[in-house]
Amino acid sequence: MVVIKRFKKQAIIGFIFLIFLIAGWFYPIIGFMVPACMLFGIGVAFLKGRKWCDWYCPRGCFYDSMLKFASPQRKIPDFFKKMPLRLVILSFLITVMTLQIIRHWPNPFEIGKVFMTILTATTVIGVILGLIFHQRNWCYLCPVGTMTNLFGKNKYPLKFNSDNCVNCKLCVKTCPMQLEPNVTLSDDCLKCGTCVDVCPKKALDL
Numbered sequence: 001m002v003v004i005k006r007f008k009k010q011a012i013i014g015f016i017f018l019i020f021l022i023a024g025w026f027y028p029i030i031g032f033m034v035p036a037c038m039l040f041g042i043g044v045a046f047l048k049g050r051k052w053c054d055w056y057c058p059r060g061c062f063y064d065s066m067l068k069f070a071s072p073q074r075k076i077p078d079f080f081k082k083m084p085l086r087l088v089i090l091s092f093l094i095t096v097m098t099l100q101i102i103r104h105w106p107n108p109f110e111i112g113k114v115f116m117t118i119l120t121a122t123t124v125i126g127v128i129l130g131l132i133f134h135q136r137n138w139c140y141l142c143p144v145g146t147m148t149n150l151f152g153k154n155k156y157p158l159k160f161n162s163d164n165c166v167n168c169k170l171c172v173k174t175c176p177m178q179l180e181p182n183v184t185l186s187d188d189c190l191k192c193g194t195c196v197d198v199c200p201k202k203a204l205d206l
């Protein structure tokens with residue numbers, strides 16, 4: 001079953017993420033994994049949209065497999081989904097990161113610390129949002145999520161057959177991004193296949 005396999009992968013990667021998050025403060029060179037992950041996620045977007053954010057993204061895995069159980073699973077406010085806000089956050093974080101890299105150039109340990117600081121700060125914000133609203137709230141604000149949304153438009157789209165749909169909304173209830181694949185297709189779809197798996201009428205496909 002897609003859902004169980006996905007959860008197992010997310011739990012393993014999410015656990016590794018926590019180890020890296022701690023180890024990175026003792027060995028800042030680990031921080032270079034951050035830009036590597038960003039570039040990989042953007043590369044995936046050109047072929048498969050936000051597939052990176054499904055179970056490749058270590059932080060997304062941590063949110064879905066661990067934070068989820070402490071989250072009240074409230075509706076993510078529409079405010080966080082607005083593209084202008086997402087672009088402001090993307091621009092802000094890229095600017096801060098660039099200025100700090102220039103400041104510490106060419107010291108790899110200090111630059112690694114810059115990456116670790118940004119990773120830790122944004123993860124903490126994500127955890128707070130998860131504890132207030134929903135574990136994937138941050139994924140609407142994450143710079144990689146915004147870029148993969150923009151670069152991955154219409155890539156590897158979910159297919160929906162409205163003739164088969166009986167409007168049971170099981171897909172809506174299980175979507176980790178709180179999307180409505182039975183109503184509209186979204187560029188924030190993670191291509192996770194959860195909705196495809198739960199649909200009793202095979203109205204969805206990837």
Ligand code: SF4
Binds near residue numbers: 174178180189193
């Ligand atoms: S719409 Fe379906 S495939 Fe897309 S994120 Fe939601 S559950 Fe996953």
Ligand code: SF4
Binds near residue numbers: 169
């Ligand atoms: S789970 Fe399938 S049948 Fe139910 S609302 Fe979603 S697409 Fe329609």
